[in-house]
Amino acid sequence: MKKVDPKKGRFTVDVMADDRTIEKKDRTVAEPLQFYTGRDHMLYEVVIFTAGKNSISGYLSTPKNAPTPVTP
Numbered sequence: 589m590k591k592v593d594p595k596k597g598r599f600t601v602d603v604m605a606d607d608r609t610i611e612k613k614d615r616t617v618a619e620p621l622q623f624y625t626g627r628d629h630m631l632y633e634v635v636i637f638t639a640g641k642n643s644i645s646g647y648l649s650t651p652k653n654a655p656t657p658v659t660p
Contacts, residue, residue: 594640599639605632 590611591600598619603610605625612621614618621634636646 589644592641592644594639594641597639597645599636601634601636601644602635 589599589601593599598614599617600611600613601615601621602611603608604624605623608655611625615621615635617639619635621636622631623634629631630651632651633649634646635649636644638645
């Protein structure tokens with residue numbers, strides 16, 4: 589998260605995936621942020637619901653056939 593404007597519900601965030609940084613600039617609350625990542629270039633989606641003074645919160649939607657992380 590770089591910048592948040594809670595009054596207008598806008599924010600700027602950096603999405604870091606696969607050693608790349610993608611800047612999503614001046615996005616609004618409830619707007620889906622979509623990006624491709626992984627060897628098979630699967631589509632991931634981040635949706636932010638609330639934008640506070642120093643924080644944002646939402647969820648990450650992953651494809652159904654996405655690889656699962658290895659757990660020890």
